Amino acid sequence: MAKVKKAYFCSACGNEQPKWMGRCPACGEWNTFVEEIIAKEETASGPRGLVKTPGGTGASKPTPVHEIVRDELTRIDLGIGEVNRVLGGATPARDTTESAVGVPTGGMVPGSFILLGGEPGIGKSTLSLQLALSSHGLRTLYVSGEESPQQIKMRAERVSQQGSEECYIYAETLLENIIAQAEALEPGLVVIDSIQTIYTELLDSSPGSVSQIRECAATLLKYAKTHDTSIIIIGHITKDGAIAGPKILEHIVDVVLSFEGDDAGVYRILRGVKNRFGATFEIGVFEMRGEGLVEVANPSEILLGDYPEPLSGIAVGAAVDGIRPYLIETQALVGAATYGTPQRSATGYDMKRMNMLLAVLEKRAGLKLGAKDVFLNFAGGFRVADTGLDLAVAGAVISSYFDRPIAPGVALAGEIGLSGEVRPAPRSEQRIAEAARLGFRRIVVSGYLRKSLPCPPKGIEVCYVSRIDELGKYIFQN
Numbered sequence: 001m002a003k004v005k006k007a008y009f010c011s012a013c014g015n016e017q018p019k020w021m022g023r024c025p026a027c028g029e030w031n032t033f034v035e036e037i038i039a040k041e042e043t044a045s046g047p048r049g050l051v052k053t054p055g056g057t058g059a060s061k062p063t064p065v066h067e068i069v070r071d072e073l074t075r076i077d078l079g080i081g082e083v084n085r086v087l088g089g090a091t092p093a094r095d096t097t098e099s100a101v102g103v104p105t106g107g108m109v110p111g112s113f114i115l116l117g118g119e120p121g122i123g124k125s126t127l128s129l130q131l132a133l134s135s136h137g138l139r140t141l142y143v144s145g146e147e148s149p150q151q152i153k154m155r156a157e158r159v160s161q162q163g164s165e166e167c168y169i170y171a172e173t174l175l176e177n178i179i180a181q182a183e184a185l186e187p188g189l190v191v192i193d194s195i196q197t198i199y200t201e202l203l204d205s206s207p208g209s210v211s212q213i214r215e216c217a218a219t220l221l222k223y224a225k226t227h228d229t230s231i232i233i234i235g236h237i238t239k240d241g242a243i244a245g246p247k248i249l250e251h252i253v254d255v256v257l258s259f260e261g262d263d264a265g266v267y268r269i270l271r272g273v274k275n276r277f278g279a280t281f282e283i284g285v286f287e288m289r290g291e292g293l294v295e296v297a298n299p300s301e302i303l304l305g306d307y308p309e310p311l312s313g314i315a316v317g318a319a320v321d322g323i324r325p326y327l328i329e330t331q332a333l334v335g336a337a338t339y340g341t342p343q344r345s346a347t348g349y350d351m352k353r354m355n356m357l358l359a360v361l362e363k364r365a366g367l368k369l370g371a372k373d374v375f376l377n378f379a380g381g382f383r384v385a386d387t388g389l390d391l392a393v394a395g396a397v398i399s400s401y402f403d404r405p406i407a408p409g410v411a412l413a414g415e416i417g418l419s420g421e422v423r424p425a426p427r428s429e430q431r432i433a434e435a436a437r438l439g440f441r442r443i444v445v446s447g448y449l450r451k452s453l454p455c456p457p458k459g460i461e462v463c464y465v466s467r468i469d470e471l472g473k474y475i476f477q478n
Contacts, residue, residue: 008033009210014246016211027247036205073277075107076188076230079134082286082295083127084108086257086270088278109277110188111228113221115195115250117235117243118259123268124234126159126292127259128191131232132167133160140166141187145173145197145207159292173207175200175216179223187229192220194234196244213245221252250274261288265381267302268293281322299326300438303379310408313400315475317392318413318431318443319384325427325434327411329379330389332396334372342371348378349393350385357393357416364420365394365469367401388425390416391444394468395475406475409441420468422446428453436460444474 008017010033015026023030075089089106108114118124125147132140133156144152149169156167168185172178175198182190192198198216199207206212217233224231233253236244243250250256254276261268270284285296296302304316304327315330337343346354354376361367376393378384391414399406413431415423424446425431435443436457445453447466456462463474 006035006037007211008035009214009246011210012247014210014214014248034210036209036211037203073109075109076135076138077107078131078138079136080131080295081297082270082284083131086272086282086284087114087255088272088275088282106278108189108230109254110230111224112230112254112277113224113252114230114232114255114257115235115243115253116232116257116259117237119237119261122259122261123286123288123293124259125193126155127270127286128193128232128234129155130159130292132189132191133164135166135189136164138166138189139168139185139187140164140189140191141168141170141182141185143170143172143178143190143192145171146193147171158290173197173199175219179219182223182229183227186227190224190229190231192231192233194236195249196236208244210246213249217249217252260383262381267296267380267382269382279322283321283324299324300328300434303328303382304438305329305379310405312403312405313396315392315395315399315406316411316440317389318411318425318435319386319389320425320427320431321384321386323427323430325430327434327438327440328382328384328389328392330392330396331377331379332393332400333375334369334397334400337371337373342369343373343375345374346376348381348383349376353387353390354393356418357390358397360416360418360420360468361394361397364467365398365471367398369397369401372401386425387415388413388428388431390414391422391425391465391471395444395471398472399475404476407442407478409439410475411435411440411443412445412475413443414446414465416468422448422465422468422471424449432456432460432462442474444471 008020010024010027012029012032013024013027015024017033020033024032078084084106087106087108116124116128129142132142149171152169170181195213195216196208199212200215203211203215220231238244256274258271258273259268260271266288268286268288272280272282274280285299286293287296313332316327317330319326319328344355358369358374362369374397391412394416395406395412413425413428415425417423428445428449432443436459440460442461442463444463444465447464450464465471465474
């Protein structure tokens with residue numbers, strides 16, 4: 001009987017060692033090595049699954065950079081504009097200062113290897129199936145290791161009015177069978193749901209183990225590059241929010257997409273964490289409905305409330321995520337601390353930054369917040385990290401503190417420093433243009449922009465604030 005060969009793999013970075021070690025020598029993490037059974041040893045040419053050259057057999061020679069002929073990069077339209085936006089390419093303008101004439105909407109690069117991760121139940125399988133059904137004219141192979149073809153058919157009937165004749169469903173978990181069917185079908189796009197369920201016969205370890213994920217990902221990468229076929233793999237995440245499996249999985253793929261959202265909410269955000277063919281500052285917004293994920297082309301309209309009368313504690317902030325500007329409603333509630341110890345709670349916002357802003361308001365603006373409960377919330381269940389919303393947070397807190405509604409048609413955009421100064425928010429010009437497009441008549445920005453800001457769009461007044469104690473006279477006056 002053949003001797004069983006074992007090795008130890010770091011669950012954080014995928015480093016392989018012949019014996020157990022307390023600390024990984026590659027990434028420095030402690031107690032991350034797990035024992036796995038392997039079926040073959042490393043060859044003299046390098047570790048298992050290493051792809052020498054993406055498009056050849058390893059016999060290629062170094063080429064001077066000036067002799068390399070670069071092919072024209074053509075992107076594939078996936079039929080979903082928000083996904084095309086995140087994957088990269090030129091994006092149509094969203095403000096009055098740019099022109100969208102003749103500008104492509106981006107898309108997927110042929111032969112790209114894409115990893116899609118997200119919380120359970122967030123809609124990863126729904127989004128990937130919609131991509132497979134919406135890619136008109138592109139032959140697609142949808143491989144599912146978690147559902148039967150009948151279950152996928154039920155979802156396809158729910159999310160699509162008409163099924164795509166070029167979409168093929170294949171329920172399989174063995175990697176060798178998947179590669180064989182892909183070579184016979186010759187699809188332009190392969191979707192694998194999920195990488196943790198796929199295994200190869202070359203290894204004896206169970207599916208989802210570090211060695212299986214590494215080997216399967218390396219094989220799929222080689223197939224994508226040699227056959228010029230794009231592959232989207234869905235990855236599970238751990239309880240800490242990281243993608244399950246070795247860190248090398250995120251290193252070898254071309255694009256890492258994170259699908260975010262609140263289980264209790266209806267809105268989802270597709271965010272690019274890594275992108276070799278485009279920028280990572282773009283987002284796509286979706287709304288989860290009964291018929292599947294629906295694109296939200298204008299997030300500002302869904303993030304702004306419509307109330308019959310002005311309410312205190314509500315401020316509208318002009319935010320930018322990547323190059324996409326949008327207006328979002330900021331809600332704050334300030335009240336007396338009933339139970340002695342003041343409570344601080346923020347939904348969708350960094351608690352440390354909120355505490356910093358409250359300290360600045362108390363020190364520089366004279367608000368007595370030490371004995372007050374403060375609660376902060378953003379409309380739509382969005383999680384925001386834009387420092388340009390500091391002024392909106394401060395405005396909402398001031399409005400709730402004095403129980404005075406902010407004047408209608410006022411938006412805010414600015415970053416607050418520890419000295420109480422108001423700094424310019426990134427891409428302030430786009431924020432002002434978005435506020436003007438939605439009919440706001442006034443926007444409050446940093447006073448440092450007084451000389452550098454070009455002429456604002458017609459119909460909106462730009463108010464300049466240099467210190468936080470000057471904010472009240474601009475947000476309460478009509």
